[in-house]
Amino acid sequence: MATFIASGGRVWRKFVKTFPLGSNLSLKRSPTSALANGRLSSTSSENVLVSKDEKSGIATVRMNNPPVNSLNTALLLSLRSCFEELEKDKSCRALILTSNKPKVFCAGLDILELYQKSPDYVGQFWEKVQDMWLSLYGSRLVTMAAINGHSPAGGCLLSLACDYRIMAEGNFVIGLNETQLDLVAPFWLRQMMVDAIGYRQAEMALMVGALYPSNKALQLGLVDKLVPIEDVQTVAEEEVKNWLKIPDQARAITKMASRKPLLDELRKRKQEDIQTFRDETTRESVQLSIQQYLDKLKAKK
Numbered sequence: 001m002a003t004f005i006a007s008g009g010r011v012w013r014k015f016v017k018t019f020p021l022g023s024n025l026s027l028k029r030s031p032t033s034a035l036a037n038g039r040l041s042s043t044s045s046e047n048v049l050v051s052k053d054e055k056s057g058i059a060t061v062r063m064n065n066p067p068v069n070s071l072n073t074a075l076l077l078s079l080r081s082c083f084e085e086l087e088k089d090k091s092c093r094a095l096i097l098t099s100n101k102p103k104v105f106c107a108g109l110d111i112l113e114l115y116q117k118s119p120d121y122v123g124q125f126w127e128k129v130q131d132m133w134l135s136l137y138g139s140r141l142v143t144m145a146a147i148n149g150h151s152p153a154g155g156c157l158l159s160l161a162c163d164y165r166i167m168a169e170g171n172f173v174i175g176l177n178e179t180q181l182d183l184v185a186p187f188w189l190r191q192m193m194v195d196a197i198g199y200r201q202a203e204m205a206l207m208v209g210a211l212y213p214s215n216k217a218l219q220l221g222l223v224d225k226l227v228p229i230e231d232v233q234t235v236a237e238e239e240v241k242n243w244l245k246i247p248d249q250a251r252a253i254t255k256m257a258s259r260k261p262l263l264d265e266l267r268k269r270k271q272e273d274i275q276t277f278r279d280e281t282t283r284e285s286v287q288l289s290i291q292q293y294l295d296k297l298k299a300k301k
């Protein structure tokens with residue numbers, strides 16, 4: 001179900017767990033930003049918040065799944081539906097993906113979705129990850145990651161699926177740390193990393209499960225620009241506007257030409273990829289690693 005909420009004179013659309021969606025994403029303008037529609041009053045079911053500036057056709061998609069935007073089933077479904085709806089909206093030209101909670105862009109897959117679950121459950125969960133990725137990576141829109149905080153693992157996956165990455169300066173990390181959890185990043189995720197930072201650096205990063213501070217990520221090319229955290233959204237909007245000076249059709253066809261092989265490869269190997277994920281994730285030793293990792297996260301406090 002998708003509904004509109006009016007708050008302080010601003011209209012917001014909230015995406016919640018179940019769909020189908022309607023069609024009109026038109027929203028009022030914010031006094032604080034050319035595109036963002038002001039601050040939100042949200043409830044726990046609003047896991048993705050979307051605003052769109054009708055004039056420019058730029059939508060901002062804010063992940064809103066406290067405390068750390070971990071990608072659970074509900075958030076994956078909401079993101080996918082949201083990406084697909086924006087894709088269908090002829091007046092939409094670009095999408096900025098960000099977090100409604102600055103300091104954490106996305107903590108990656110919800111580890112609890114992988115812990116002590118049946119093989120069928122994790123298989124279905126993985127398919128939701130695949131489908132969400134297919135809709136974002138294969139989007140005709142200009143897609144910009146406005147990474148306003150930590151972005152490990154699945155957070156890095158989301159960022160890599162976008163066309164351009166702007167990250168907050170400071171003590172924030174990004175990278176693919178899967179091996180630290182005894183997990184192996186799938187071929188399509190590894191390939192995006194190779195495409196972003198080159199074979200040798202990607203190989204090393206993936207093997208050791210490296211999480212990079214934002215300045216190192218910039219140096220490697222894992223992100224494209226660093227800005228103070230309070231400027232991430234504004235700079236993302238400015239950058240998108242530059243991209244939109246290029247005719248949509250030529251840009252989108254060029255993007256598809258470079259992404260089609262990887263998209264097709266996953267579509268072809270989807271069931272095999274699910275099977276591997278099921279087998280790997282439910283292995284006893286992996287479950288033990290996940291448990292230890294969860295304990296380590298809790299012990300941090």
Ligand SMILES: CCCCC/C=C\C/C=C\CCC/C=C/C(=O)SCCNC(=O)CCNC(=O)[C@H](O)C(C)(C)COP(=O)(O)OP(=O)(O)OC[C@H]1O[C@@H](n2cnc3c(N)ncnc32)[C@H](O)[C@@H]1OP(=O)(O)O
Nearest residue numbers: 070107108109110111150153154183184185186276277297
């Ligand atoms: C060769 C063939 C291979 C085929 C493929 C096979 C297998 C494929 C396998 C894997 C590929 C998958 C790709 C993606 C994988 C993932 O995304 S795994 C998840 C990895 N995520 C992380 O490691 C991040 C962990 N979290 C953190 O480091 C921090 O939470 C933080 C994001 C830096 C934020 O820090 P802070 O603001 O200090 O918040 P807290 O640490 O205090 O966390 C708050 C609560 O949230 C819980 N939490 C954090 N992250 C997660 C998570 N990812 N999932 C679930 N829960 C999480 C944390 O425990 C706290 O909970 P409590 O408040 O203590 O209850």
